[in-house]
Amino acid sequence: MNSLFTPLSWSDTGFILIGVMNTVTISIVAIVLGTLLGLAVGFLRAESSKVVNVLLGSVLDILRSVPLIIQLILFSTFVGAMGYPLDPFVAGSIILSLYTMAFMSEVFRSGFESVHQSMRTSARSLGMSYWQTIFYIRLPIGLRAVFPSWLGVALSVIKDSALVSVIGYMELLRTSDQLISRTQQPLMILIGVGIFYFIISYPLSSYGRYVERKMAI
């Protein structure tokens, strides 16, 4: 007699691999877009007047104080109701990138501000233009200083990308969830998923700590 559930088999690896690829893709998209946007916004915040700063800050504050899962559901429902339903990947990328941007902008802002005023003044007095001081002095020094925090945010984005499953994107945790409903072997599948995340995250976080320790001395 046929059982209601079919056990895990080797042909399921392809299905899991799709999930792995999708998790990696959306994480990379969000990290790249979030970093670029965060760099721009962080620069704006470090340079602009108090009024602009408060306005920008309050928008970023909303992104940081509302759970990602609520943002994802709200956004995908909202664009759907507007008559432009988006693909889960697109909607997920947009929200995840904005969420990343909110954190990255703080990181880069502190990076820009970590370069001391006297260093900027001396660069200018050497005859460098405003943009030259930014590209040759403030960016290289500031970015190096915030590299460990940048890595920390990037790692949390990889982990948070699991939440995009709620709007229907087939990332790793959702594919494994579906496999679990079919095979009823949650423990084995979940441990595999955990190992995958751990393998990606652990070397990077150890490297971040190593760099941080090296910079502290």
Added chain:
Amino acid sequence: MGALIKHPSDPFLTTESGQGMDYEFHWNVVFQNMPELLNGAFVTLHVSVLAMLLGIVIAILLAIAKMNNSKPYCYIATTWVEIARNTPALFQIYMAYFGLGALGIHLSPYVAVLSALVFINAGYLTETFRGGFQSIPNTQYSASKSLGMTSIQVYRYIILPQMLRRIYHPMTNQFVWSILMSSLGILVGMGELSGTTQRLQSLSFRTLEFFMVAAVMYFIITKLVLISSSLLSRKLFKGEI
């Protein structure tokens, strides 16, 4: 032209152009269910406070174990910390809810989310506590001892106050984080703010309205926590941090 072609049985058929906002907001049903939402918000606060308190207790033990020289305790603490820090929160909750269920340990959604949050909080706070403790140089201990203080006095008056000052902000951030992450209860059917919102919207189909209100509520909760934390820090540390 321009008339709406709508069939009651087909919710996906919209205006003729098929584009533009074709959504009417109905806020009444949200206000009618406000007590339930507020109750959900209370559960959110309650689970994150509990997760924080338990997390702090375990983190203190883990931090002591990690700084200890005895190998087995140190390994256990390190494993705990690394797993908690390097896997997604959603994974932990699935593990607590479905994974333990497979072993015959059936947790209620509340307990599953709580234990996942405690696990992660403990992992992150261990590192915070250890860093805070190690940031106070050993010479202070020797100096206080040479002034005739007992060990307990040294910790009570010299080391712990300084340590608290350094770990206060990371702890506040961790608390806010656990409030936000308790929203994952939505996926295991827990009755906190997101879970309640999800249940109510599935009864009324007013998805946008309910989730907007939930978003505002989360925003207010986190802001209240941050404001009260900075007031408390002013009182505790008298402005110097």
